Amino acid sequence: MASPEKKSFxxxxxxxxxxxxxxxxxxxxxxxxxxxxxxxxxxxxxxxVKLAPPQGRASAARKDPESGS
Known part of the structure; x- marks a missing residue:
């Protein structure tokens, strides 16, 4: 189920x-x-295009493989 703050389509x-x-x-x-x-x-x-960083626990827990962080 999609989280309430995400748009589904x-x-x-x-x-x-x-x-x-x-x-x-x-x-x-x-x-x-x-x-x-x-x-x-x-x-x-x-x-x-500049966007705010994604919200949520999955985005905070995962590191960006491209940045090496």
């Missing part, structure tokens, strides 16, 4: 693309949903 996505998101998520010990959110945040950051 249906997503139409190429099955091969979603399979890669799931594979990457498993490698990085995330849910496919969390992985998709991370990838969207990274894509927006590359375009110069």
């Amino acid at each position: 249906p997503l139409r996505i190429d099955p091969a693309l979603w399979a890669e998101v799931e594979r990457l998520a498993a490698t990085e010990l995330r849910s496919a949903n969390a992985q998709a959110e991370l990838l969207l945040r990274e894509a927006l950051a590359r375009r110069g």
Whole structure:
């Protein structure tokens, strides 16, 4: 069940693309949903969009593999 502070919506996505998101998520010990959110945040950051850090215990517990922290 989605947390109350998160927006849920249906997503139409190429099955091969979603399979890669799931594979990457498993490698990085995330849910496919969390992985998709991370990838969207990274894509927006590359375009110069600044967002507040994600809220919640899972985001605080996990370290960003790219930053090495």
